[in-house]
Amino acid sequence: MLQQSxxxxxxxxxxxxxxxxxxxxxxxxxxxxxxxxALIDTGFDGFxxxxxxxxxxxxxxxxxxxxxxxxxxxxxxxxxxxxxxxQFAFAKQVFVVDVIIDEDDECLIGxxxxxxxxxxxxxxxxxxxxxxxxxKV
Numbered sequence: 126m127l128q129q130s131x132x133x134x135x136x137x138x139x140x141x142x143x144x145x146x147x148x149x150x151x152x153x154x155x156x157x158x159x160x161x162x163a164l165i166d167t168g169f170d171g172f173x174x175x176x177x178x179x180x181x182x183x184x185x186x187x188x189x190x191x192x193x194x195x196x197x198x199x200x201x202x203x204x205x206x207x208x209x210x211x212q213f214a215f216a217k218q219v220f221v222v223d224v225i226i227d228e229d230d231e232c233l234i235g236x237x238x239x240x241x242x243x244x245x246x247x248x249x250x251x252x253x254x255x256x257x258x259x260x261k262v
Contacts, residue, residue: 133215133243133257138162143248143255145234149173150210151184152221158210159183161232165248165255168197169235172222173211180226185209194225216242216262 138144143165150158159182163173171194175185185207192206205226212219220241239246244259 131258131260133260135215135255135257137248137250137253137255140253141250145213145255147211147213147234149175149183149224152208152210153184156184157182163232163234165239166233166235169233170237171225171235172220172238172241173209173235174225174227174229174233176230176232177205177226177228179232180205180207180209180224183209185224185226189226192225211238213242213262218262 135145144162145165146160146162148158148160150156159179161175161179163175166174189205189207191203193201194204195201207224207226208221209224210219211222220238222238242260242262243257244261245257247256247258249256
């Protein structure tokens with residue numbers, strides 16, 4: 126990880142598979158926390174999506190609401206939405222974010238979260254890095 130005053134570069138852990146590691150926790154009194162690796166999904170405009178089993182493990186099932194979302198294939202589905210705390214190793218700030226809870230097996234970081242981190246985001250597959258510029262965290 127290379128972090129300068131307003132610039133951050135992170136290695137791509139797998140080529141063509143941009144991920145970020147973060148710690149997530151429920152925001153209830155009996156919640157636990159866990160380190161996750163989440164795929165950056167540029168087609169997802171939310172903050173975070175996680176499998177139902179993980180949300181249950183973190184006790185994020187309190188005060189869930191439901192919302193309609195459109196999947197990448199165009200299908201409309203109803204999903205549960207909760208809230209969790211999210212923190213990146215490169216930032217002191219803890220974000221309280223909406224998390225979509227679904228049946229997928231993978232955690233996703235959406236562009237809603239990316240724009241909270243920086244004003245500019247770039248995937249450089251040649252250099253195998255994720256670059257954030259004009260950091261907000």
